[in-house]
Amino acid sequence: MSDIINPTTGEKVPSAGKALTGESGAAAAPETRGRTTIADSVVEKIAGTAAREVPGIHSLGSGMSRTLGAVTDKVSGGRPSVSRGVKVEVGQRQAAVDLDVVVEYGVPIVDLAANVRTSVITAVERMTGLEIVEVNIAVDDVHLPDEQDDEGEGSRVQ
Known part of the structure; x- marks a missing residue:
């Protein structure tokens, strides 16, 4: 780097490059090079999957959402939604x-x-x-051994 001459005093002044402004470019830490946002639905899927992996959890969702979800799953021919029964609030x-x-x-x-x-x-x-500041759990039902699953019930009409 070349020195700059102060026009008032005639003295050499070091240039103000990176030494005064901090690191930039390739030397900057990756976390300072942009912003990452995570959608609520991403956190819902992660939380739903983690909750379902715990032994003793039969399913997630309240009675009505499980029933509607089971119908939706059958119509779409898909798998159950991993975010059913999960609500999140995500901040920065x-x-x-x-x-x-x-x-x-x-x-x-x-x-x-x-x-x-x-x-x-x-x-x-x-x-x-x-x-995670809190995980609130509402136990909506107990699945008895002789009960048939909502998801497993056959439709009366085919």
């Missing part, structure tokens, strides 16, 4: 998760809720970098 650095769950009969609900929270928090924070 934090997120909150609400889950509606159906538990298997005989599973201690308090222990199950702790396991679900741990699973969801771990998965979402690891995959997104967001801080």
Whole structure:
């Protein structure tokens, strides 16, 4: 770099390049080179998948949403929605998760809720970098061993 002459004093002044403005270009940290946004639906899918992996969770969603979802799944010929029963609020650095769950009969609900929270928090924070401030769990039903699944019921009309 060349020196600059101060016209008033005639003294040499070092140039103001990168030394005064901080790093830029290839030397800049990747996290300072743009913004990453994560859609609510992404966090819903991660949280829903993590919750379903916990032993003792039968399904997610309240009664009506499970029923409507089962019909929608049959019509579309697809798989169940992984985000059914999951609602999230996502900010720039934090997120909150609400889950509606159906538990298997005989599973201690308090222990199950702790396991679900741990699973969801771990998965979402690891995959997104967001801080999970809360995971609210609403237990909507208990699945009894002799009950038929809503998703497995056959239609009366074919």
